[in-house]
Amino acid sequence: MKKYLLLLLGAGYGLALQAQPERWQQKVKYTIDANLDVNTNIVNGKEKITYWNNAPDTLNRLFIHLYWNAFQPGSMMDVRSRELGKIILGKNRKGEAVQDWDPRVRDRISKLSSSQIGYQHVKSLRIDGVEQKLIPHETILEVDLKKPILPHTSTDLAIEFEAQVPEQIRRSGRDNVEGVRYSMSQWYPKIVEYDYQGWNANPYIAREFYGVWGSYDVNITLDKNYLVAATGTVQNPDEVGFGYGKSEGVPQKAGDKTTWHFKADSVHDFVWAADNQYKLIKRQIEDGPLFYFVYKRKSADDDTKWNLLADSVAYVYPYIARTFGAYPYHNYSFIQGGDGGMEYPMATLIKGPSLGTALHEFGHNWYQGILGSNESLYPWMDEGGATYFQTRIFGWLHHDSTWYKASYRSYYYLAKSGLEEPMSTHADHYNTNFAYGAAAYGKGAVFYDQLAYIIGKKNMDAFLLRYFNTWGFKHPNANDMIRVAEKVSGLELEWYKNYWVYSTKTIDYAIDKVSSVQNHGVVELVRKGDMPMPLDVLVTYKDGKQEMYNIPLGMMYGHKPADNNYYPWIFAPEWRWTSPTYQLELSRPNTDIKSIEIDPHGLMADVDRLNNTLN
Template identity: 35%
Template sequence: MKKSFAILFALILSQFQAQQNAYYQQAAQYKMDIDVNAEKFTYEGNQTLNYSNNSPDELNVVYFHLYWNAFKPNSMMDQRVAGQGKNGDSRLQKDGISRLASIPKDQEGAQNIHWIKQNGKDLKFEIQETVMKVYLNESLKPNSKTTFTMEWDAVIPQQIRRSGRNNREGVDMTMSQWYPKIAEYDYDGWATFDYVGREFHAPFADFDVTIKINKDYVVGAGGTLMNPTEVKGYDTSASIKADKNKATWKWNAKNMLDFAWAADRDYSVESFDVPQGPKVFFVYQKNDKTKVWSEARPYVTKYFQIMNSRFGKYAYPSYAFIQGGDGGMEYGMCTMILGESKEIEDLMGLMVHEGSHSWYQQMLATNEPLRPWIDEGFTSYAESIVMHQLFPPTDERPNPFVDKINAYRGIVQKGIEEPAVWLGDHHDNGTAYSFASYVKGELYLVQLGYIVGEQNLEKIMTEYFKEWSLKHPTDRDFLHIAQKVSGMDLKWFHHYWINTTKTIDYGIKDVKYDTKSTTITLLNNSQVPMPIDFSVMTTDKKIITYQIPMNMTHTWKQKDGYGDFTTEKYWPWTQKEYTLTIPYTKSQLSLLGIDFSQRMADVNPENNFVEVK
């Protein structure tokens, strides 16, 4: 009996430990040496990659991304753009025709792999468009490490999307997604989405990157420059060390998803320190078209202070805003953005959005090709909050999200909405993708705040950062924290908002005034059930709110941040009508309505209010 009990206890303990240690993440260390031919827009690369398999699975193959292979005629990206026509990404087309189709032969993107080895032994590999499949000679056991070495050369493509040469603002080289990058491996398997225009995913990695380039170039990058006195632009006392006509730039970065850089002969570099971090770099062409950058420093300082206090402390030592993209695109410790802006608010909108991806893409590193609404939506939520503080609106808006809610209503009315759950690259309509990922992803948090209360939402966001920073969370992990903090069942909300295009539409059906009270009948006109904040304004301008819970949450909102309320009997989600009687007469009331805060994304708000006359 004793022996049997001991065996049983050991089995239970091992299962418990397996459950406790179920989460894992892979790790990589890159050492790269790059030699750039600036005249021909090519480079030669040599890479050593130490890779840790922290999974419980034995790996017999690994995958690398070769993103630049997309930038050529008849690539999968070209085919996708051509297939979508005017419904696709306008930046990838002109007059509905793919811009990739006309890339000259000598400007086609290419990453030509000469060889790859594992622990010094040659490996077989095959190129599948923008994905390279590598067959291992030695299987990679669970919790073990291996070393890959690789040599390749690359042609910097014509600038079409994010990467490339000679972008529309005249920056010579935007070097993003520029190296053979190992794919992420997790419980869902290898993240090997073909690159056809959208986002990226990768394991956390350390980077040691040496770049040789003509000595008259200035390089901006997401990382720490290890030799600022030996190169141009970063130190006024610099004595440029050149190997013939080339300077050597040494960059280092720890625990990031990627390493991006840009190079131009006309770059200026400015830097300043945000109290409690980070150090910020502006790398841009200083001219009349970029003069608003000179106004940005105090706004950027306040931006990082707001983000650090509201959403979690930025984890890295520096951040660089680099003029080098075709709009804006986030990378580790930097972003590539357009530099030419007429107004400081426009420039800051771009900087705030891309900078906020340091939280919701870099530190909280969800799989964006798989779940774009988390990264883009949560980033847009932070952007709305910060911009509301940096540039307070001149009108009296009830909340920072009014414009996004109105935009969402517009897309619903057009009838082109697509579910947020769809894969980023697999939306049929470019506008529908943007609304599903950016707008609906942002409104996911706005609706969540309406349901659980704003104080609870702030706790959810900080707890999410605390538990999952520098890891790879999923929407299930976020939902787990939201339910834990609020005490509510929220699976129903997550399903409706992310997996469907069903809408919220509540209205006031009837109002009856009696001698001592008023009775209001509310109606759910659509498919998504919600708790309801019903408010009245008295003739002496007092606002009284009645919170009507929805039964599926099982626990009711206690506080909100938009004023006190009285909790009423719950409204079953199967019940179309709800009757509420309040102790006010017609002569005491001036206005009554649903959601005075205007946070609920009701697609038909016209029937939500009644003016008492």
């Protein structure tokens, strides 16, 4: 077994990664005892929470997430979904109107009965034995503290709650289309993150999450015929059975219930799922984590597909570790659940044995789980990062040099739709579901792919590891990310962040004409778009020889290194962003030229590539 990167500090909290920048983090320790009645779908629970205020600020109130209150008719999630569904994006091939629904939600919440809704009721909340004043705001509970929490002190909370598991609609719920009984995400009262920007008390509208890192000690009691898969590591494997320990199948014990005990350190959330027909398979990676694959077996074909997924994940993991950083926890669970793919620390809920979905969700454990950027404010840092993670691994696995193109197609469609909004838009406040999805996933992934074009492939690989090692468990923002890329590459890159994240300006470069000066060809290039970029220009001569000209952008104050040895690289003078045209002087006469192409590898997100080539 490898010596994991996870180094437990104090009460089992913290990860020591090299060269950590200073940024205070709040800290929380949960001890949860939950009892699920599989006949009534009611969870009764008790939480003991220790909350460390490591901020320089005095806290006069706390906020707590109560996510399941969103699954009630008339909730903010319900109203928002139905309002977005009124937007017509266009027409499909049949001439039918395309509405801007989230197809998983639509108007389903408005139709839930009292037995189908979700709710989370805090029955009591005490601090030092004293009941606190509670002010409900649907999915956010405000706690008006009778005694403030001073800087660099801690406080202990005791919470009793009751919750009804909603019918599966979004992320959480019971009895989804896959037939899985329980997908238990956002299932407990959870402390809202307080960081250098203040409280992040985001109501649950539909999308992303942000949480306090800490430790979880969780006991889950339910019908003993149910296998449970969860965040963390099971502490009583032989007692619970089902292959977690030495015993297989339903545990042989008195009584009709089993208590599952899980622990997790340095995570910001805890998810679990349960079903009475789940099956568990394992893959132990040499000097790496133990992977669990938990699925609902309906036929022998399911066994074949899930074993293939398990073998594939085991095969690609070494590439993942050396490219993105080693997974630092003991184990990770791929769990068949509802709603596509849902990311949580040390686990994911996926509908089926799709390798693409599995890799995307696994990638979230880097960008959402370990780096932990604020998904609400910067959804593209996480969703785009996980998409880049997924597509890059697929490219390596299939020896496909065009793996990135699907993300570019998504971005181009967005840029030409008239609906694009800056990627700095809060995840819940995009005007359309379409614009959010294309920006967070497509344009977000292009941010990473295009960064490799700007700083060079070797620098990009160094950036990925240094970003992981520098900002793990620090909640990096967009500036933190770009500063790592600057330090790795030696280039100034603030302009890239500002244009790509905070604006909707597009890239479009063209070859205008070729002339000759003193027996040297001169290529006149034109910037037709509003976003400036460095350029790679490949010149092919009639004798078959090639030269790659790199034109750095003036604001970079330098240039990337040569990306390959296929042809000579020539570094031209910088192009100042204020100039719409540029004259590139070649080493040979224009009569020798066969063709000229801007960005031959297609990594610059030029919205009109038809004017990039001259033959």
